[in-house]
Amino acid sequence: xxxxxxxxxxxxxxxxxxxxxxxxxxxxxxxxxxxxxxxxxxxxxxxxxxxxxxxxxxxxxxxxxxxxxxxxxxxxxxxxxxxxxxxxxxxxxxxxxxxxxxxxxxxxxxxxxxxxxxxxxxxxxxxxxxxxxxxxxxxxxxxxxxxxxxxxxxxxxxxxxxxxxxxxxxxxxxxxxxxxxxxxxxxxxxxxxxxxxxxx
Amino acid sequence: xxxxxxxxxxxxxxxxxxxxxxxxxxxxxxxxxxxxxxxxxxxxxxxxxxxxxxxxxxxxxxxxxxxxxxxxxxxxxxxxxxxxxxxxxxxxxxxxxxxxxxxxxxxxxxxxxxxxxxxxxxxxxxxxxxxxxxxxxxxxxxxxxxxxxxxxxxxxxxxxxxxxxxxxxxxxxxxxxxxxxxxxxxxxxxxxxxxxxxxxxxxxxxxxxxxxxxxxxxxxxxxxxxxxxxxxxxxxxxxxxxxxxxxxxxxxxxxxxxxxxxxxxxxxxxxxxxxxxxxxxxxxxxxxxxxxxxxxxxxxxxxxxxxxxxxxxxxxxxxxxxxxxxxxxxxxxxxxxxxxxxxxxxxxxxxxxxxxxxxxxxxxxxxxxxxxxxxxxxxxxxxxxxxxxxxxxxxxxxxxxxxxxxxxxxxxxxxxxxxxxxxxxxxxxxxxxxxxxxxxxxxxxxxxxxxxxxxxxxxxxxxxxxxxxxxxxxxxxxxxxxxxxxxxxxxxxxxxxxxxxxxxxxxxxxxxxxxxxxxxxxxxxxxxxxxxxxxxxxxxxxxxxxxxxxxxxxx
Numbered sequence: 001x002x003x004x005x006x007x008x009x010x011x012x013x014x015x016x017x018x019x020x021x022x023x024x025x026x027x028x029x030x031x032x033x034x035x036x037x038x039x040x041x042x043x044x045x046x047x048x049x050x051x052x053x054x055x056x057x058x059x060x061x062x063x064x065x066x067x068x069x070x071x072x073x074x075x076x077x078x079x080x081x082x083x084x085x086x087x088x089x090x091x092x093x094x095x096x097x098x099x100x101x102x103x104x105x106x107x108x109x110x111x112x113x114x115x116x117x118x119x120x121x122x123x124x125x126x127x128x129x130x131x132x133x134x135x136x137x138x139x140x141x142x143x144x145x146x147x148x149x150x151x152x153x154x155x156x157x158x159x160x161x162x163x164x165x166x167x168x169x170x171x172x173x174x175x176x177x178x179x180x181x182x183x184x185x186x187x188x189x190x191x192x193x194x195x196x197x198x199x200x
Numbered sequence: 201x202x203x204x205x206x207x208x209x210x211x212x213x214x215x216x217x218x219x220x221x222x223x224x225x226x227x228x229x230x231x232x233x234x235x236x237x238x239x240x241x242x243x244x245x246x247x248x249x250x251x252x253x254x255x256x257x258x259x260x261x262x263x264x265x266x267x268x269x270x271x272x273x274x275x276x277x278x279x280x281x282x283x284x285x286x287x288x289x290x291x292x293x294x295x296x297x298x299x300x301x302x303x304x305x306x307x308x309x310x311x312x313x314x315x316x317x318x319x320x321x322x323x324x325x326x327x328x329x330x331x332x333x334x335x336x337x338x339x340x341x342x343x344x345x346x347x348x349x350x351x352x353x354x355x356x357x358x359x360x361x362x363x364x365x366x367x368x369x370x371x372x373x374x375x376x377x378x379x380x381x382x383x384x385x386x387x388x389x390x391x392x393x394x395x396x397x398x399x400x401x402x403x404x405x406x407x408x409x410x411x412x413x414x415x416x417x418x419x420x421x422x423x424x425x426x427x428x429x430x431x432x433x434x435x436x437x438x439x440x441x442x443x444x445x446x447x448x449x450x451x452x453x454x455x456x457x458x459x460x461x462x463x464x465x466x467x468x469x470x471x472x473x474x475x476x477x478x479x480x481x482x483x484x485x486x487x488x489x490x491x492x493x494x495x496x497x498x499x500x501x502x503x504x505x506x507x508x509x510x511x512x513x514x515x516x517x518x519x520x521x522x523x524x525x526x527x528x529x530x531x532x533x534x535x536x537x538x539x540x541x542x543x544x545x546x547x548x549x550x551x552x553x554x555x556x557x558x559x560x561x562x563x564x565x566x567x568x569x570x571x572x573x574x575x576x577x578x579x580x581x582x583x584x585x586x587x588x589x590x591x592x593x594x595x596x597x598x599x600x601x602x603x604x605x606x607x608x609x610x611x612x613x614x615x616x617x618x619x620x621x622x623x624x625x626x627x628x629x630x631x632x633x634x635x636x637x638x639x640x641x642x643x644x645x646x647x648x649x650x651x652x653x654x655x656x657x658x659x660x661x662x663x664x665x666x667x668x669x670x671x672x673x674x675x676x677x678x679x680x681x682x683x684x685x686x687x688x689x690x691x692x693x694x695x696x697x698x699x700x701x702x703x704x705x706x707x708x709x710x711x712x713x714x715x716x717x718x719x720x721x722x723x724x725x726x727x728x729x730x731x732x733x734x735x736x737x738x739x740x741x742x743x744x745x746x747x748x749x750x751x752x753x754x755x
Contacts, residue, residue, distance in 0.1 A: 022305070022309075022384075022385055023384065025309050025310070025380050025384050025385070026310075028380055028384060029309065029310055029313070029376050029377075029380050032375075032376045032379055032380065032410060033372070033376055035410055035411070036372050036375075036376070036410045036411070036413070036414045037414065038414075039410075039411055039412070039414040039415055040414040040415065040417060040418040041418075042415070043414065043415035043418040043419060043448050043451070044418050044422075046447075046448070047419075047422070047433070047444050047448060050441065050444050050447070051433075051440075051441060051444065054441060054444075055439060055440070055441050057439075058439060128429060128431060129429065129430055129431050129432070129438075131432075131439060132432055132433070132438070132439045132440055132441075135425070135431040135432060135433060136433070139421075139422060139425065139431075139433075143418075143421075
């Protein structure tokens with residue numbers, strides 16, 4: 001009881017003097033984290049490209065992959081970046097209805113991407129340990145898929161928080177902006193991944 | 201005024217007094233000391249392991265511990281000392297304590313992330329050390345090179361990977377926090393080129409942490425797949441490539457040397473001007489050399505791999521890039537010497553350790569330049585020459601600076617001074633013990649004694665025994681230090697707020713400082729090194745701590 005009383009007065013003393021607020025640095029922090037996350041992918045990409053340049057595949061294996069499904073998936077992710085952007089613009093204008101609709105569409109596109117990825121996994125002619133390319137393929141797409149899954153969960157959380165009375169509003173858009181930055185990052189990584197894994 | 205609610209919550213639920221050091225405190229000073237004390241606990245554990253290694257090597261045959269235990273102990277020694285002692289202490293410990301003062305802020309940019317980053321360390325450390333007692337620890341050295349790490353007992357290796365991933369995550373969170381704090385949280389009116397040098401060192405270090413640590417994390421994930429799921433990324437038997445592991449590993453682990461050493465450069469740049477009563481020489485060149493070291497530090501990693509079948513062009517590039525690092529590093533050393541030149545030196549414990557740092561690090565730097573040259577490197581690769589060089593850098597360099605910093609900032613932490621006689625005894629024992637321990641290892645390496653092996657040719661016995669005596673002296677040296685640190689907290693001479701008459705912002709408040717660092721507005725320190733400068737040329741109006749250092753205080 002005593003400690004509670006003294007600590008309350010200490011809190012009052014702190015707030016009584018001019019409390020220096022500072023600019024919201026959370027997006028800056030997230031961007032720095034995404035640089036770090038991007039370096040993880042860069043390490044994987046470097047490993048994959050070196051494997052491909054140096055280590056020949058065993059006879060009978062090939063780097064060729066079915067292109068149709070991953071190309072549709074690429075399109076889905078690119079469109080989802082646009083839909084997320086639309087959602088963000090509606091939020092800043094205070095139009096919560098369209099904002100939430102575009103948000104849900106983005107989550108749907110992300111989920112469709114993951115479904116497509118699963119279909120591809122089940123139809124591929126090789127498994128995780130078949131050869132070096134197979135292992136690298138699953139590691140890269142799996143690590144990226146983990147990011148997409150996390151992104152879809154974040155979008156659904158933001159969707160919940162944009163409900164009437166939720167924490168994300170046009171005056172406090174951080175939750176949505178953070179999820180959007182992350183989502184664009186995950187899309188960008190996929191474009192590189194698609195280029196070097198499927199097209200190269 | 202309206203942002204009271206988080207503070208209310210924090211203050212009413214957080215323990216007060218000494219208990220707060222065991223809590224999820226958000227105060228940067230509490231977190232800084234948590235890092236420091238935890239780091240020192242692991243230092244003594246890692247030191248005990250070094251003791252086991254030196255005891256084993258006191259005789260040429262494997263007689264003190266079994267060979268497997270020897271491998272476990274040398275793996276844990278390296279991992280503990282790097283990831284649980286030096287990196288957390290020079291970055292997390294002093295960084296968290298000092299950086300908010302230096303930028304004129306009341307806390308770090310992300311206090312909660314800061315606490316999370318610290319509390320990832322104890323579980324990782326317990327996991328790592330516990331693995332020795334429960335599953336058997338990893339045996340493949342702190343580098344965990346495959347295929348060795350794929351053939352040694354798997355469970356210990358996996359625990360090692362999990363532990364290092366946790367510590368890497370902690371390090372990345374800390375780095376993000378330092379970058380945001382230095383770049384974005386500066387007090388209004390404070391320019392980047394007016395920051396104390398440690399801020400620049402921490403900015404550079406944090407850039408390295410953010411860019412390189414994730415690569416190690418990804419690599420260790422792939423290594424864990426090789427162990428657990430039997431993929432073949434780094435397993436030659438399954439078509440994998442071990443050299444790719446080495447490239448990715450050193451892409452982190454060479455910058456890791458700068459992650460350990462750059463903050464020490466920063467700390468020593470704070471200590472020397474205060475105890476020499478002179479401005480830091482060449483501030484601008486110091487800043488540019490730090491940034492040059494950051495850039496070069498990212499492109500020299502393959503000099504660890506000259507015997508791994510690297511092609512000639514790669515050897516040429518990495519030899520030249522590595523040799524270039526000597527230039528910015530040399531600039532810093534001449535700046536420190538010029539700072540000391542003609543100063544009113546106070547040869548107290550902080551200063552003695554700082555000067556010894558200069559001597560030790562120059563020696564380690566010279567052997568480093570030698571090691572960058574391919575013909576020489578191939579001759580001494582994986583010998584005790586490398587062990588000697590490395591310990592001159594991280595012990596003779598960074599650990600000496602950590603001790604100097606403890607003597608320098610202890611009055612700020614506690615309000616009491618450390619005993620100088622015990623401090624000088626500590627210095628003497630450490631300096632003699634350190635050189636006795638590691639200097640002979642250069643001869644051993646040049647004559648072909650391989651590292652990481654429990655047995656050696658009997659002709660190496662004498663030098664190894666000298667080295668072991670040095671290690672014993674180092675162990676003894678920690679006794680006066682421990683006694684000093686523990687007893688002085690209660691019985692030490694009361695220091696006053698600014699015992700060194702310093703101008704850097706952390707001294708312009710009470711010792712120990714209040715919650716949120718200053719009563720009233722943070723001082724605007726535009727000349728953190730304005731010693732011996734005419735008082736009228738300094739703009740002091742905004743500094744609330746003016747009475748602390750004006751007049752008689754400015755000798």
